[in-house]
Every structure is written in structure tokens, then in C-alpha cells.
Amino acid sequence: MYILHLSDIHYRRELGRRKEADRGRADGEDKQHESGGRLAGPDGYQAMLSAMQNPLVFLDDCLDRAARDWKTIDLVVITGDLTEDGTAEDYRCLKHHIRERVGDIPLVVTLGNHDNKRSFREGWLEEMGSAPYNTIRWVGGTAVIAFDTSVQGVPDGRMDDRQAAWLERALDAVGRNPSILVTHHHLLPEQGQIPPLPESGKLLSLIGNSGVCLILCGHTHHHHAGQAAGRPCHVADSLSFCGDDMGGGQVRFQEKYGFNVYRMEDGMVRMCRSETFANGRILGTLTF
Numbered sequence: 001m002y003i004l005h006l007s008d009i010h011y012r013r014e015l016g017r018r019k020e021a022d023r024g025r026a027d028g029e030d031k032q033h034e035s036g037g038r039l040a041g042p043d044g045y046q047a048m049l050s051a052m053q054n055p056l057v058f059l060d061d062c063l064d065r066a067a068r069d070w071k072t073i074d075l076v077v078i079t080g081d082l083t084e085d086g087t088a089e090d091y092r093c094l095k096h097h098i099r100e101r102v103g104d105i106p107l108v109v110t111l112g113n114h115d116n117k118r119s120f121r122e123g124w125l126e127e128m129g130s131a132p133y134n135t136i137r138w139v140g141g142t143a144v145i146a147f148d149t150s151v152q153g154v155p156d157g158r159m160d161d162r163q164a165a166w167l168e169r170a171l172d173a174v175g176r177n178p179s180i181l182v183t184h185h186h187l188l189p190e191q192g193q194i195p196p197l198p199e200s201g202k203l204l205s206l207i208g209n210s211g212v213c214l215i216l217c218g219h220t221h222h223h224h225a226g227q228a229a230g231r232p233c234h235v236a237d238s239l240s241f242c243g244d245d246m247g248g249g250q251v252r253f254q255e256k257y258g259f260n261v262y263r264m265e266d267g268m269v270r271m272c273r274s275e276t277f278a279n280g281r282i283l284g285t286l287t288f
Contacts, residue, residue: 001140003180004066005260007079007218008238009055010114011094012086048241048253048283049084055240056097058257058277062239063101065275070261075139076102079218079236080112080150080184082120091123106139111150112184112218113157134166136174142264143179143211145170149197150184157185157219159199164206171210178267179211186217186235187228193245194220204229213267223258223274232269236260237276241283253283 066073076098083090098107111120111133118130132148147167149157159167171179185197187204197203207229214232221238237258243251258276262269 001074001142001264002070002072003075003077003262003264004070004073005077005079005216005234005236005262006059006062006239007236008081008112008221008240009059009078009094010049010081010084010238010240011055011090012049012084013090013093044284044286048286051283052241052255053281055257058239058255059098060101061277062257062259062275066259066261073102073105073261075144076105076107077144077180077182077216078107078109079182079216080110081114081218081238082109082111082124083116084114085116085152086119086123087116088119088123091120095124106137106144108135108137108144108146108182110146110182110184111148113150113152113155115150116152117148117150132163132166134163134170136170141178142267143174143177145174145179145181145212147181147183149203156195157197159197159203164199164202167203168206171206171208171212174211176209176211178213178264180214180216181207181212182216184217185219186224187215187233188224188226191220191224191226191235192222207231211267214262214264214269221256223260223276225272225274232272234260234262234272237274243286246285249288250285251288252285255279255281255283 121127121129135146137144151158187196187200189196217235221242223237224235226233239257241253242256243253256278261273263271
């Protein structure tokens with residue numbers, strides 16, 4: 001089974017209207033962004049987003065590359081931050097775009113701290129409500145568990161007792177069958193400056209002797225490969241932007257995107273490949 005892992009699209013429709021213009025932009029016209037200026041506070045973050053190209057351009061590029069290099073993709077996983085505080089229509093448009101590109105390939109998503117649960121349920125699922133989005137989907141003989149650690153506006157995420165109980169029941173239901181745990185917040189403190197899920201230790205203890213053979217996360221916008229509870233644990237690059245810690249509370253943002261591909265056989269990860277693409281566009285330096 002070949003798995004395409006995408007993450008952190010941060011889509012908004014107002015960026016979508018720039019899609020065709022961005023695709024046609026000449027390389028020389030991008031040079032004006034290479035020395036992005038100083039940004040500050042919430043307005044600075046919004047200015048950075050406004051300077052960014054529409055992330056559907058990056059999404060399409062990654063899907064094109066994956067289709068070219070791997071003729072068969074059996075599962076697409078997106079590990080959260082589908083939108084940037086999106087409306088129901090943002091989710092509806094994003095899902096339509098992805099479905100047009102991937103067709104009937106199974107698609108599993110989880111939510112991130114920039115996702116709005118109510119808007120997601122209305123636009124993506126065509127239902128009402130604001131409960132956490134937890135699902136189990138079987139792809140062949142593998143269970144894919146999407147587990148929601150997101151709280152909108154809480155960057156590090158949360159796993160309260162109710163969510164922990166859901167995960168425990170899900171793992172019991174799946175039993176020793178091969179399974180993939182999909183969640184937005186990363187679980188390993190050594191990954192970098194961004195803290196992991198505060199309850200990551202408890203989450204990993206729940207995995208215990210389960211059949212989980214692969215953990216997929218997002219949130220950091222930088223790909224990473226490690227081990228968590230003895231299982232391969234991977235983070236994918238974003239499909240929007242990344243931030244580099246410059247010290248002194250300053251983070252430099254640039255356009256950088258990518259994806260991961262895994263090949264699983266007999267409940268084991270036999271291959272992992274990360275692809276990262278940077279176009280040199282600096283979006284600005286934000287002081288926190």
C-alpha cells in the first residue's frame with residue numbers, strides 16, 4: 001500500500017481567487033518577495049498570509065509530482081490545518097478541489113488548531129455540529145484512525161479525558177490489526193522549537209500493545225522522521241509556508257512545501273520518501 005501524506009494547507013478562498021495569476025507569474029516577478037520585511041503581532045501574521053501564493057498551487061504541484069513518480073497511490077492522508085480559520089464554504093471548495101484531483105482514492109483527514117470544527121462539519125461533511133472529528137476507516141486490511149487533538153486557537157492542542165477514552169476504545173476495536181494513527185500535533189519533543197502535544201506521553205502510553213504500526217502528524221511545517229512508542233512517527237512539510245527560528249523571538253517565514261510517501265507491506269513501513277520544494281520567496285520576519 002502506497003500512502004501520500006500531506007499537511008497544513010491553510011486554505012482560504014480569498015487566496016483561491018489568485019490561483020491562476022500565481023500559476024502564470026514569471027520567476028522575475030517573485031524577486032520582490034525575497035527580502036520580506038519585519039512583521040509584528042496578529043496583523044503581521046495576516047500580512048504574511050496575504051503575501052503567500054495560493055496554497056492550492058503547491059497542493060497541485062505535489063499531487064502532480066506524486067502521480068508522476070508513484071503510479072499507484074492507495075491512500076491520501078492530510079494531517080490538519082486544512083484551512084486558515086475557514087468558513088464552511090472554504091472547506092466545501094477545498095474538498096471539491098482535492099476530490100477532483102485524487103478521484104476515488106481513499107482520503108483521511110484530521111483537524112488542526114487553525115481548523116474550525118463547526119465550519120468543517122458543515123462544509124466538508126455536510127452536517128451540523130462542533131464535536132471533535134474522530135474516525136476509523138479501513139483501507140484494505142489496515143485501519144486508519146483519525147484522532148482530533150485540535151482546539152481552535154490553542155497552538156499546542158489538547159487531549160482531554162473524553163478524547164483519551166475515545167482513542168482507547170478505538171484501539172480496542174481495531175485490536176492487533178495493522179493500523180495507522182493520524183493526528184495533527186506532533187508527539188516528539190526533540191523535533192524542534194515547537195512544543196509537542198502536552199499529553200503526548202499519555203497518548204503514546206495508550207498505544208501500548210496495539211496494532212499501530214505508523215504515526216502521521218503535521219503542525220510543525222517541517223518534515224521529520226523519528227520513533228514514538230517504538231513506532232515510525234513522521235511529520236510532513238506544509239503545503240503553505242514554514243517558519244525558521246532566528247532567535248530573539250523572531251521567526252522568518254518563507255514559502256516552502258512538500259509531501260511524504262510511504263510504502264507499507266505486512267504491517268510494516270518498507271519505504272519512506274520526503275520531497276521538499278523551496279522557491280526562495282521570503283514572506284517576512286515576525287516578532288513574537
